[in-house]
Amino acid sequence: xxxxxxxxxxxxxxxxxxxxxxxxxxxxxxxxxxHQQPVSNAVIEILNSAEIKGSPTNIAVIDQIxxxxxxxxxxxxQGQAVDFPNSDNIRHHVYSFSEAKTxxxxxxxxxxxxxxxxxxxxVVVVGCNIHDSMIxxxxxxxxxxxxxxxxxxxxxxxxxxxxxxISIWHPYAANGAESRQTFEVNQLEKNATGEYIVEIExxxxxxxxxxxxxxxxxGHH
Amino acid sequence: MRLGITKLRTQILLFxxxxxxxxxxxxxxxxxxSANTFNxxxxxxxxxxxxxxxRQYIRSTENNLVNSARVLTADFGFxxxxxxxxxxxxxxxxxxxxxxxxxxxxxxxxLSGNLISSSRSGxxxxxxxxxxxxxxxxxxxxxxxxxxxxxxxxxxxxxxxxPRTIAYSLVGFELxxxxxxELKDLTGLDLTLMNKDIPVHSTLEGFQNNxxxxxxxNAAHSRxxxxxxxxxxxxxxxxxxxxxxxxxxxxxxxxxxxxxxYDDMAYQIIFIVFLVILFATLISTVIAHxxxxxxxxxxxxxxxxxxxHYDAWSEPGQASSEIRDLASAxxxxxxxxxxxxxxxxxxxxxxxxTGLLNIHTMRxxxxxxxxxxxxxxxxxxxxxxxxxxxxxxxPEIADACxxxxxxxxxxxxxxxxxxxxxxxxxxxxxxxxxxxxxNPKQIVxxxxxxxxxxxxxxxxxxSLHFYAGVxxxxxxxxxxxxxxxxxxxxxxxxxxxxxxxxxxxxxxDEQHLEELMLIESLQALLKQPNNIxxxxxxxxxxxxxxxxxxxxxxxxxWHRPGIGRIAPDKFIGLAEQSGLIVxxxxxxxxxxxxxxxxxxxxxxxxxxxxxxSAEDLATQIFVII
Numbered sequence: 001x002x003x004x005x006x007x008x009x010x011x012x013x014x015x016x017x018x019x020x021x022x023x024x025x026x027x028x029x030x031x032x033x034x035h036q037q038p039v040s041n042a043v044i045e046i047l048n049s050a051e052i053k054g055s056p057t058n059i060a061v062i063d064q065i066x067x068x069x070x071x072x073x074x075x076x077x078q079g080q081a082v083d084f085p086n087s088d089n090i091r092h093h094v095y096s097f098s099e100a101k102t103x104x105x106x107x108x109x110x111x112x113x114x115x116x117x118x119x120x121x122x123v124v125v126v127g128c129n130i131h132d133s134m135i136x137x138x139x140x141x142x143x144x145x146x147x148x149x150x151x152x153x154x155x156x157x158x159x160x161x162x163x164x165x166i167s168i169w170h171p172y173a174a175n176g177a178e179s180r181q182t183f184e185v186n187q188l189e190k191n192a193t194g195e196y197i198v199e200i201e202x203x204x205x206x207x208x209x210x211x212x213x214x215x216x217x218x219g220h221h
Numbered sequence: 222m223r224l225g226i227t228k229l230r231t232q233i234l235l236f237x238x239x240x241x242x243x244x245x246x247x248x249x250x251x252x253x254x255s256a257n258t259f260n261x262x263x264x265x266x267x268x269x270x271x272x273x274x275x276r277q278y279i280r281s282t283e284n285n286l287v288n289s290a291r292v293l294t295a296d297f298g299f300x301x302x303x304x305x306x307x308x309x310x311x312x313x314x315x316x317x318x319x320x321x322x323x324x325x326x327x328x329x330x331x332l333s334g335n336l337i338s339s340s341r342s343g344x345x346x347x348x349x350x351x352x353x354x355x356x357x358x359x360x361x362x363x364x365x366x367x368x369x370x371x372x373x374x375x376x377x378x379x380x381x382x383x384p385r386t387i388a389y390s391l392v393g394f395e396l397x398x399x400x401x402x403e404l405k406d407l408t409g410l411d412l413t414l415m416n417k418d419i420p421v422h423s424t425l426e427g428f429q430n431n432x433x434x435x436x437x438x439n440a441a442h443s444r445x446x447x448x449x450x451x452x453x454x455x456x457x458x459x460x461x462x463x464x465x466x467x468x469x470x471x472x473x474x475x476x477x478x479x480x481x482x483y484d485d486m487a488y489q490i491i492f493i494v495f496l497v498i499l500f501a502t503l504i505s506t507v508i509a510h511x512x513x514x515x516x517x518x519x520x521x522x523x524x525x526x527x528x529x530h531y532d533a534w535s536e537p538g539q540a541s542s543e544i545r546d547l548a549s550a551x552x553x554x555x556x557x558x559x560x561x562x563x564x565x566x567x568x569x570x571x572x573x574x575t576g577l578l579n580i581h582t583m584r585x586x587x588x589x590x591x592x593x594x595x596x597x598x599x600x601x602x603x604x605x606x607x608x609x610x611x612x613x614x615x616p617e618i619a620d621a622c623x624x625x626x627x628x629x630x631x632x633x634x635x636x637x638x639x640x641x642x643x644x645x646x647x648x649x650x651x652x653x654x655x656x657x658x659x660n661p662k663q664i665v666x667x668x669x670x671x672x673x674x675x676x677x678x679x680x681x682x683x684s685l686h687f688y689a690g691v692x693x694x695x696x697x698x699x700x701x702x703x704x705x706x707x708x709x710x711x712x713x714x715x716x717x718x719x720x721x722x723x724x725x726x727x728x729x730d731e732q733h734l735e736e737l738m739l740i741e742s743l744q745a746l747l748k749q750p751n752n753i754x755x756x757x758x759x760x761x762x763x764x765x766x767x768x769x770x771x772x773x774x775x776x777x778x779w780h781r782p783g784i785g786r787i788a789p790d791k792f793i794g795l796a797e798q799s800g801l802i803v804x805x806x807x808x809x810x811x812x813x814x815x816x817x818x819x820x821x822x823x824x825x826x827x828x829x830x831x832x833x834s835a836e837d838l839a840t841q842i843f844v845i846i
Binding site: 095102125126127128129132134135171176177205 | 295
């Protein structure tokens with residue numbers, strides 16, 4: 001599978017993936033694209049799990065190294081803050097026009113004045129106004145249970161009584177970077193090994209029609 | 222018609238005209254063909270060039286569009302406005318930014334091609350727009366020529382990245398009538414912008430905005446004489462366009478100006494052809510004149526020659542050297558034929574040996590001579606001793622003798638005119654004009670005296686002796702034929718009577734004629750065995766010593782009905798003279814034998830005595846008998 005994104009595993013909030021051995025058993029999802037290829041870095045959120053209460057205190061970080069957001073994609077909890085330090089020796093102008101969070105960190109070096117708090121759940125696409133090739137994604141989760149796929153495989157907990165209702169997001173979703181799809185797990189087909197098949201339509205972004213860089217070139221960094 | 226063409230003059234004229242016509246037709250055809258080929262190549266090249274120019278134009282405006290639109294869509298404020306989702310803000314930013322780059326059309330669509338906002342108010346067809354967006358997405362940043370709201374735009378699509386694509390911005394320049402005229406100035410060809418074969422704009426005059434436009438362009442013809450030529454050459458150029466609603470350019474080259482050049486040239490050539498034909502007619506007429514007129518004169522001359530007029534000569538006048546040579550040759554021929562004819566005529570009229578006139582000439586000219594001379598004496602002469610000369614001295618001496626005699630006849634001097642002729646063999650004739658006081662006999666004697674002088678042939682001296690018959694004109698006859706006969710009769714008389722000169726006496730001719738008639742009759746009678754005119758008389762011969770008649774002498778008698786008895790000595794003499802005597806003797810012998818047989822059958826046995834001539838004795842047959 002093409003690896004469009006480099007995800008820093010360390011920043012993923014591992015403890016959030018909770019599987020209760022008493023009332024639920026694990027369900028495995030097989031996430032593929034329209035070409036039947038396994039998809040990595042898809043974010044799966046269980047919509048009928050408990051919503052996040054309060055504001056997480058830990059601050060997520062998206063660094064800017066060599067005119068790129070590192071990592072490019074993070075998952076945070078609703079209400080969590082993200083810091084955008086600038087490790088480059090040039091300035092950046094980080095912004096987002098996403099519905100979930102519109103903000104702008106005008107040209108700065110080293111560290112911005114303050115971190116950004118993401119109060120609304122959803123997807124925030126982050127760019128740099130002066131470096132068009134820089135794109136980052138922040139998934140702001142509303143619910144407690146969420147995970148991301150690795151080579152198409154994702155494990156989620158499923159209770160015996162109710163079928164998990166999930167939303168799936170991927171930055172290259174054909175319907176736009178901010179769009180999500182929801183599924184009833186029970187209604188999904190299973191493959192030979194008993195995994196639920198989730199097929200999503202992806203459109204790799206066309207090469208960026210920028211002055212210098214292209215979108216496709218990013219993947220080769 | 223055929224006769225007309227065979228005339229040299231017509232042939233020359235026709236040749237000249239044919240030459241001019243064929244030459245000009247060939248030149249015309251070749252020049253038309255090469256000009257046509259050249260023009261066609263030129264037009265084809267023009268169209269290619271025009272297409273290149275148009276392509277270049279589209280590319281350059283496309284670059285303009287792309288560059289401008291890139292700057293525009295990269296503008297943070299623009300992105301921010303688009304992200305705001307506020308329709309009025311978006312519309313205002315489109316108008317504002319469109320004005321910055323002089324775009325005629327600014328559209329913003331969502332990622333599905335649905336219109337968000339447009340700089341131009343209009344009932345934009347959403348389906349068409351969506352289709353255009355799909356087409357543009359296939360080739361982003363490439364200009365498409367599209368039809369939208371009845372206007373034609375050169376349109377590009379650029380995504381609005383914030384930072385991922387959130388919308389598409391479509392930026393376009395309108396291709397208006399004015400643009401087409403600018404392009405026409407650049408390409409030199411008429412341009413028509415068409416949407417699905419329906420023209421939208423055109424630089425052509427009288428352009429009609431209807432469906433049949435292309436067909437009409439292709440069907441347009443301009444006539445000239447019988448030629449029907451297409452008015453336009455057109456070529457369609459398909460730019461990158463919408464697949465469903467394509468827009469194309471039609472280049473049209475108007476050929477009428479080229480045709481006008483052709484036609485003017487053709488008229489000029491036709492005019493020149495007429496001039497050349499006129500000129501050729503004149504020249505060929507002159508050439509024909511210098512050729513045919515002299516030829517006609519030569520023909521006339523030749524016809525004159527044919528009639529024997531060898532001095533008839535007409536100068537050929539203005540003519541080529543060949544004609545002059547021909548004329549000169551004809552003239553020479555005429556002179557030579559004349560000379561030869563003179564020789565032949567002379568030979569026909571004269572005796573070859575002596576050069577004197579021959580008997581035929583004399584016969585034909587004697588009456589003229591009489592008419593010219595008036596009174597004259599005619600002398601016919603036989604050479605008495607020619608046979609001896611011929612026998613003894615040989616024919617060469619004899620011939621020389623005759624020539625010398627002719628010379629002497631010619632040299633004989635008379636007071637008036639004279640004419641000499643050799644009649645036959647040794648018979649000569651002289652006609653001497655008499656002056657009133659001259660005595661014919663004296664002249665004849667003077668002539669003979671001259672002729673009796675010895676002739677010197679080589680170293681032999683010979684004397685000739687003559688029998689001469691003389692007649693006088695007009696006394697003895699006024700008719701030349703009669704005169705000729707009479708003078709010869711006179712000469713014959715002189716010869717028979719061994720006279721030197723015998724002057725014709727009246728009646729000699731009649732006697733002569735009677736004798737001729739008797740000879741002819743006798744000849745006829747001898748061919749008839751049982752004629753009644755000839756018969757035998759038997760004169761008994763009695764032996765004196767016993768008074769017995771044992772022999773009869775056979776005598777022939779001739780009794781002509783209506784004339785009576787003809788004396789035996791007369792007709793026997795004539796028979797001897799004319800060579801009939803042998804036949805006559807034969808006849809007598811035959812008749813005698815018949816009579817003797819009759820007598821013997823009656824018991825009468827008699828001897829018969831027949832008179833024979835000396836000539837009979839020389840005959841072989843007689844000897845055998």
